[in-house]
Amino acid sequence: MTQKYENPVVELLFQLADDDYLFSYRGSEWLGLAPHIEEDVAFSSITQDTMGHATVYYRLLEGLGLGVADTLAHMRPATERKNSILVERPNGEGVYMETPRYDWAYAVARSYIYTTAKKIKIDSLKSSSDQSLAEAAVKISMELYYHLLHWKTWFVQLFNSTEDARNRMTKALEKVIADCGDLFSYGDAATEITNASLIESEQVLLNRWTEYVKPVFETIKVAVPTFGKPERNGRNGEHTKELQDAINTMSEVYRTDLTAAW
Amino acid sequence: MTADVLLEKDLQAQFEERIARGDKIEADDWMPEEYRLALIKLISMHGISEIMGALPEKEWVPKAPTLYRKLGIMAKVQDEMGHGQLLLRVAEDLIKPLGKNREDLMQDLFAGRLKFHNVFHMATKSWGDAGLIGWLVDGAAIITQTNMLNASYAPYARALQRICAEEVFHAQHGEAIILALAEGTPEQKEMVQDALNRWWEALLFFFGPPSSDTTGSTKQDITIKYKIRINTNEELRQGFLSKYVPRIKSIGLTIPDPTLRFDEETEKWIYQQPNWENFKKIQRNEGPKSQERLKLRRTSYDDNAWVREALSARIG
Ligand SMILES: [Fe+2]
Ligand SMILES: [Fe+2]
Numbered sequence: 001m002t003q004k005y006e007n008p009v010v011e012l013l014f015q016l017a018d019d020d021y022l023f024s025y026r027g028s029e030w031l032g033l034a035p036h037i038e039e040d041v042a043f044s045s046i047t048q049d050t051m052g053h054a055t056v057y058y059r060l061l062e063g064l065g066l067g068v069a070d071t072l073a074h075m076r077p078a079t080e081r082k083n084s085i086l087v088e089r090p091n092g093e094g095v096y097m098e099t100p101r102y103d104w105a106y107a108v109a110r111s112y113i114y115t116t117a118k119k120i121k122i123d124s125l126k127s128s129s130d131q132s133l134a135e136a137a138v139k140i141s142m143e144l145y146y147h148l149l150h151w152k153t154w155f156v157q158l159f160n161s162t163e164d165a166r167n168r169m170t171k172a173l174e175k176v177i178a179d180c181g182d183l184f185s186y187g188d189a190a191t192e193i194t195n196a197s198l199i200e201s202e203q204v205l206l207n208r209w210t211e212y213v214k215p216v217f218e219t220i221k222v223a224v225p226t227f228g229k230p231e232r233n234g235r236n237g238e239h240t241k242e243l244q245d246a247i248n249t250m251s252e253v254y255r256t257d258l259t260a261a262w
Numbered sequence: 263m264t265a266d267v268l269l270e271k272d273l274q275a276q277f278e279e280r281i282a283r284g285d286k287i288e289a290d291d292w293m294p295e296e297y298r299l300a301l302i303k304l305i306s307m308h309g310i311s312e313i314m315g316a317l318p319e320k321e322w323v324p325k326a327p328t329l330y331r332k333l334g335i336m337a338k339v340q341d342e343m344g345h346g347q348l349l350l351r352v353a354e355d356l357i358k359p360l361g362k363n364r365e366d367l368m369q370d371l372f373a374g375r376l377k378f379h380n381v382f383h384m385a386t387k388s389w390g391d392a393g394l395i396g397w398l399v400d401g402a403a404i405i406t407q408t409n410m411l412n413a414s415y416a417p418y419a420r421a422l423q424r425i426c427a428e429e430v431f432h433a434q435h436g437e438a439i440i441l442a443l444a445e446g447t448p449e450q451k452e453m454v455q456d457a458l459n460r461w462w463e464a465l466l467f468f469f470g471p472p473s474s475d476t477t478g479s480t481k482q483d484i485t486i487k488y489k490i491r492i493n494t495n496e497e498l499r500q501g502f503l504s505k506y507v508p509r510i511k512s513i514g515l516t517i518p519d520p521t522l523r524f525d526e527e528t529e530k531w532i533y534q535q536p537n538w539e540n541f542k543k544i545q546r547n548e549g550p551k552s553q554e555r556l557k558l559r560r561t562s563y564d565d566n567a568w569v570r571e572a573l574s575a576r577i578g
Contacts, residue, residue: 028323028332031339032316033558035566035573037347040316044340048333055329070328097321099558104569158572165572253327253389260447262327262389262439 008192009130010064011082012199015186015235016121017057018083021073022243023114024050025250026087029096035104042150046111049143056136063132071258074251078244082187084234086114086179088243105158105165105172112155113176115147117183120209121199129197152216159220173225180227184209187235281489286416289355300484301415302356306367309349311379312342314371317555318382322392334435338396341428348424352417372560374547380467383549390443390457396436398461398506402468404429405502406491414489444513451514458510459518463536465502471538472496503531 005011027047034040058069066072081088091107094100122144125137158165184206186193194201210224217224232238254262274294280287287293316339323339326332354364370376381399386392407426413419443450470482472495485491493501507524510517519534543549547556 025324028320028336031320031323031336032313032343033562035569037313037343037350040343041340041347044336044343048336048340051329051333051336055333058329073329074327096324099554099561101561101565104566158569161572162568162575164568165575168568250324252325253322257447257449260450261442261445262331 005189005192007064008189008196009133009198010061010066011189012186012193013057013061013064013133014082015084017054017061017072018081019054019087019114019118020050020057021054022081022083022087022246024048024054025246026089026091027111029091029100030102030107033100033102046147046150049147053140053143056140060132060136070254074247074254075258076247078239078247079237081237081239081243081247082235083239083243084179084183084185085181085230085232085240086110086176086183088234088240088246089179090242103168103172105168106175108151108154108158109169109172109176111147112151113173113180113183115144115151116213117180117209119144119148120205120212121184124200124205124208125198128199133198156216156219159222170222173222177225177227180225181230182233182235183227185230185233185235187233189235281414284489285414286419287414288416296484297488298356298359300488300490301418302353304485304490305349305356305418306353306370307377307379309346309353310367310371310376311382312346312349314378314555314559315382316342316346317558318384318386318551319392319395321386322389325389326392327389331439334438335392335396338432338435341432345421345425345428348421349418352421355417368563372556372563377545377547378555380541380544380549381464382555383544383547383552384461384464385551387460388453388457389439390453391461393436393439393443394454394457394461396432397440398436398465399468400429400432400436401506402465402502404433405498405505406469409493409498410491412489413491418490441513444515455515458515462518463540466499466533466536467541467544469499469502470495471541472499500531503533507531 024047027043027050031044031047032040034043054073055069058072061067061072062069087110089110092100092102094102119141122137122141125133126141128134128137155169159169160166184202186199186202190202193199199205206227210226214224232240273292277287277292277294277297287297319335319339319342323332323335326335350364350367353367357363357366367376371378381402386395404426407422407429411419411422411426413422440454443454482491482495486494503522504524507517507522522531522533524530525532540549544552547553
């Protein structure tokens with residue numbers, strides 16, 4: 001009973017939109033809590049850019065008649081979300097409204113892996129058969145350049161620093177990699193997405209990513225990780241409980257009145 | 263009298279002369295201890311307040327109701343952190359001759375020696391609060407900060423130039439949120455009115471006590487003497503009321519003070535004095551959210567100690 005994906009561009013757009021939206025949401029929880037003030041400013045700039053990217057995708061979906069961008073961002077339940085498991089994971093223990101105990105090593109490892117994967121995808125999207133996706137990719141890649149530089153610097157610096165920092169980074173990276181099974185996946189819509197030449201295949205991108213991060217992993221003296229088969233595939237709407245919690249928080253105000261202007 | 267004391271007296275006289283002429287003082291210029299300490303107190307408090315001020319607002323960043331508002335409030339809170347960064351750098355130059363650095367400022371904050379602005383000890387209970395902070399708290403900040411744009415201490419004046427330019431955007435951002443709510447559903451209107459009711463006292467506190475008789479201390483005298491600021495706390499508060507009371511009323515909100523009126527004869531606003539005992543409590547870090555916010559800041563500071571260590575370690 002294979003589902004038919006009439007409009008693969010919609011599938012891909014939801015994956016891209018939900019990825020950036022959740023990644024930005026997790027970033028916004030960090031606001032004010034980064035290791036130093038300069039980092040708080042830089043990190044929140046990245047978080048904002050990323051929310052901007054999600055907005056671009058949601059608006060494209062709106063343009064395709066899928067509904068209002070704000071509704072798509074706030075109101076779809078977890079089962080309809082297409083983001084990867086990696087971006088929905090919490091930042092650490094506790095919730096941001098209380099006194100959370102967030103893990104900076106995890107933030108750096110996740111951000112580095114996510115941002116490098118995003119770069120590989122965005123580069124491929126630049127030659128997408130879908131004109132508006134290709135145009136969006138060109139714009140996004142300009143900001144992405146700084147995000148990459150930022151996270152690469154942190155990633156290398158912390159790995160190549162104190163023993164304590166290296167241990168924390170090693171643990172954090174393991175945790176991140178365990179969630180990467182669906183990072184390059186297009187889920188059940190993979191065939192339709194690649195047949196339509198919207199983006200290159202999962203395997204091509206994965207190989208390219210491996211080559212891309214190799215020099216960085218050499219500097220930190222760690223083998224380039226390989227991603228296992230996903231336990232859950234976020235691209236098919238399979239998620240952890242944390243995702244629904246996140247959705248409830250980010251839509252708390254919007255939900256109170258869907259017809260109101262905010 | 264020893265030569266040193268004479269020299270000190272000369273320098274003090276010369277300095278006062280410079281201030282009187284309207285000269286600008288730079289970080290490396292000689293300055294009296296009294297001036298330096300007043301600047302340190304003022305600027306480190308201003309800087310740390312920008313940073314602590316991010317905490318009440320950030321609560322509403324993930325919850326902002328639309329993509330557009332999410333982007334707007336993210337940008338705003340980021341600006342505030344940027345202001346903190348800019349100001350702490352100015353403060354760092356002032357404390358350097360005393361052998362202190364940013365780490366000391368953080369420790370001063372945690373120990374209660376360095377205060378953060380009274381307005382950031384309050385709870386933010388609704389999206390209406392997020393809008394109200396931008397509109398009226400940043401509006402109030404514009405009034406106090408523009409009052410110091412011509413401050414005798416040039417590095418502070420330069421920082422304020424940039425900060426004030428951004429604060430104008432913050433006030434517009436806040437006003438847009440409030441207008442959307444005020445023109446919205448009955449529930450949305452109620453949300454703004456409720457926010458105003460809860461924040462009114464804090465807004466009156468914002469400018470500090472009218473004189474030291476009220477709360478036992480005010481640092482306004484020395485900052486005026488050295489031309490760091492121009493107006494008194496009460497003059498600034500009057501300016502705030504003149505600017506905002508008509509605007510608040512014009513969007514259909516009721517100010518929770520039935521006695522509030524403009525007295526044509528004295529050309530002054532007459533208003534119900536807030537309970538200055540609450541202000542004193544906040545100053546002792548006993549405000550509604552004082553301890554929680556400090557705990558949040560301290561916990562994240564401690565949890566990230568390993569990162570600061572890693573960054574300062576020179577390895578390889
Ligand atoms: Fe500010
Ligand atoms: Fe501001």
